Amino acid sequence: MSTELRLRIVSGIVLAAVVLAATWAGGLPFRLLSSLIALLVYYEWSTITRLAEADVRGNAFGWAATLAVAAMVVYAEEELALVTVAGAVVLSAIHAVAFKRSFWLSGGIAYAGLTAISLAAIRGGDATGLIAMLFVFAVVWATDILAYFVGRAIGGPKLAPPISPGKTWSGAIGGTISAIVAGSLLYLCFFPSIGLWIPLVAFILSVFSQVGDLFESFIKRRFGVKDSSRLIPGHGGVMDRVDGLVFACFAAFLLSLAAMLSGQQSASTGAFLLGL
Missing domain, CATH: 1.20.1480 (hypothetical protein mp506/mpn330, domain 1)
Known part of the structure; x- marks a missing residue:
């Protein structure tokens, strides 16, 4: 194992531990x-x-x-x-x-x-918010990981070659399917049954997660930058790690805000995401 890969793994574990601990604490x-x-x-x-x-x-x-x-x-x-x-x-x-x-x-x-x-x-500050945040993590992480492996395994037409030459349609579709599965399984860990809402939300968040990834790639290509910074050893910058998560959260928040403004929803963003 190379030093770079070892550093990347250790940094990833530390980051995940900090994020999950803060999420649990709320x-x-x-x-x-x-x-x-x-x-x-x-x-x-x-x-x-x-x-x-x-x-x-x-x-x-x-x-x-x-x-x-x-x-x-x-x-x-x-x-x-x-x-x-x-x-x-x-x-x-x-x-x-x-x-x-x-x-x-x-x-x-x-x-x-x-x-x-x-x-x-x-x-938020309650158990519903905790589950909702874990749901978003599951969707985004599944999208990111499976899009990479499916894309490498299957290959095929490129998703957006001028922006990110390595991304393929097969990876995007594989990542989205895995996100729906991961989000649904996470939901079933806390609730006895599942309807169409959760797969639909997982699909939307997965798509926005991939859009966020492409958006950051566009910015970096526009300004000739490889990584957003060197703040995280072995990983680059914070934007490199949260681009997909940020756009998925944008989608969740703005959808819940639109529902609230239209009078269709009065609960929290977390409750909206979970269809409660």
């Missing part, structure tokens, strides 16, 4: 983890897109907005945090137009802010 520990991930995501986003060089004032505003959102999430003020993200995105877009800057600043604020909000909203 409450403040998980909100702190969600906020930390968001801050690291903004750091990597601003580094990749070179915001600190191209737009010093805009980047300072982005940091201020992300720090404010992170603090609100820590204090369980997700609704206020969501309003803050929306306002900051609008202001940064106006800044981009007025001073002829890029819209990468707006994208970074939205990406980092929604990361913290959606993670915290799904986990």
Whole structure:
């Protein structure tokens, strides 16, 4: 076993242990983890897109907005945090137009802010949130792992060659099928029966997880970067590890928010995901 592979395995185990421990604990520990991930995501986003060089004032505003959102999430003020993200995105877009800057600043604020909000909203503070978060993990991890192995085993047409030459349609389909199976099995560990809702949600989250992976690949290719950073030994950066998870959580949170605004749902995001 090479030193690089050994380092990758050890780092992966440590990361999984920290994430699962915080998820089990819920409450403040998980909100702190969600906020930390968001801050690291903004750091990597601003580094990749070179915001600190191209737009010093805009980047300072982005940091201020992300720090404010992170603090609100820590204090369980997700609704206020969501309003803050929306306002900051609008202001940064106006800044981009007025001073002829890029819209990468707006994208970074939205990406980092929604990361913290959606993670915290799904986990919540009760047993339902714990199951919902484990469900999301099962779906995303199954998608990621099986897409890689199925794609290598079967090969075939490429999924998005200009963005990520290694990904195939066979891997995408295999990852989605495995996500539906993994999500359904996780659900059945806690509930006696299952309907069509859980496979449907698993399918949606798996698709968004793969979109998130492609989205980060697009950004890195756009700016000629291999890894989002070197923060995680053997793995690259935080964005490299959470790109699929972040987009799956975005989908879950925004779907539940849409259902709530339409009057079809009043329960938590976790309860919405599990169809409770």
